[in-house]
Amino acid sequence: MPSDGFVITRRFRGPASSGNGGYTAGMLAGRLTRVAEPVKVVLRRPPPLDRSLEVRTPSVAAGRLELLDGADLVATAESGTQLGAAVDPVPVEAARAAELSYKGLHDHPFPGCFVCGTGREPGDGLRLRPGPVGAGRTACSWVPDASIADPADESVVAPEFAWAALDCPGGWTSDLDARPLVLGTMTAVCLVRPPIGATCVVVGQLLVEEGRKTTSATSVYDEAGDLLAQAEQVWIAVDPATFGG
Numbered sequence: 001m002p003s004d005g006f007v008i009t010r011r012f013r014g015p016a017s018s019g020n021g022g023y024t025a026g027m028l029a030g031r032l033t034r035v036a037e038p039v040k041v042v043l044r045r046p047p048p049l050d051r052s053l054e055v056r057t058p059s060v061a062a063g064r065l066e067l068l069d070g071a072d073l074v075a076t077a078e079s080g081t082q083l084g085a086a087v088d089p090v091p092v093e094a095a096r097a098a099e100l101s102y103k104g105l106h107d108h109p110f111p112g113c114f115v116c117g118t119g120r121e122p123g124d125g126l127r128l129r130p131g132p133v134g135a136g137r138t139a140c141s142w143v144p145d146a147s148i149a150d151p152a153d154e155s156v157v158a159p160e161f162a163w164a165a166l167d168c169p170g171g172w173t174s175d176l177d178a179r180p181l182v183l184g185t186m187t188a189v190c191l192v193r194p195p196i197g198a199t200c201v202v203v204g205q206l207l208v209e210e211g212r213k214t215t216s217a218t219s220v221y222d223e224a225g226d227l228l229a230q231a232e233q234v235w236i237a238v239d240p241a242t243f244g245g
């Protein structure tokens with residue numbers, strides 16, 4: 001049974017030729033549920049840009065959606081999954097200091113990425129700079145701007161942008177500059193939508209590296225250290241040339 005679909009415009013790219021994984025996952029998850037429960041999204045292929053994608057509810061599966069590009073399955077979303085513990089917070093000052101050592105400033109496989117790309121202007125991308133705060137850990141500050149506000153409540157970000165912010169800081173817990181990764185699976189929950197104009201902290205933690213797969217976790221906190229959102233990701237090592245850089 002078809003549902004409302006969407007288009008991933010070029011603004012929301014990750015690699016040059018495909019959508020940012022966290023943003024895409026958040027767009028699909030938001031059509032499955034609007035309550036604060038974890039949703040697992042599996043990306044089956046690179047999300048195409050500037051194409052009308054169909055969101056379909058399989059007739060035999062409750063609590064599940066499919067994202068289709070014509071006959072091709074792009075992603076699936078499923079509710080009822082669980083998440084582990086949130087990544088421990090760090091103070092805002094420590095997160096800002098970590099940004100100065102962000103590896104992507106010197107060598108970024110996808111410099112146009114909406115979330116962590118170094119080639120994005122203010123108001124165009126999130127411009128996150130997740131730098132190291134210990135072995136296998138990253139942190140950065142984030143001040144959401146009005147361009148990503150929820151049209152239904154302009155005081156907070158739209159849900160898909162909370163998912164986007166939870167994305168790349170997990171990838172940078174690994175050697176993403178030397179071993180480029182793309183998002184394969186993301187399970188996330190947004191407990192409280194980050195307010196527009198407020199300072200947040202995004203933290204990441206490396207969990208497991210095995211073969212081409214890397215597993216990480218991320219969390220978003222407000223300036224007071226209260227948890228807003230959290231996620232776990234599975235990343236797949238790729239040749240960046242395949243994704244257009």
